[in-house]
Amino acid sequence: MQINMYEAKTKLSQLAERAWAGEKVIIAKNGKPYLELRPYIAPQGQRKPGRLAGKIQMSADFDETPGEVIEAFEEGA
Template sequence: MAEADQDAAAPQRIDIHEFSGHVSEFLERVRSRASFVIASQAEAVALLQPPRGLVRPPRRPGALKGQIRMSPDFDTLPPEVLAAIEGREAARG
């Protein structure tokens, strides 16, 4: 498989036989934002590129920091409910 550097503006040209022998590897590279022109007998027959608008941007940890607050009426669970969740019997008083 060709290992040329991928320029985002110009898709890498690959032969259809090379593509067919390494489909999963090319799809992984497309997932990483690479693009390819697939050629057959020196004629471009297909463009393989990531879908536009369907690829989620990378997540940013902490993006909502300071925007989420606990409600003032949030209380700890009653002992019998907590015991039921934990799979034990509640202390009886």
């Protein structure tokens, strides 16, 4: 939806609800698109290496691939 700046001032709460619901809201100035109103999404925090240390277990034979699996890949199965 596109709405002019003056009307947007009077209906800001309604427009915010529509934007939050997923509708694209464009505010126009002199009949031309000027702003896009969209919900705020908080940035995610920085990743912390090692935060899952000790919580993930690898099988003892993780690096060993059975012969039939290798053959299946080589045959294009």
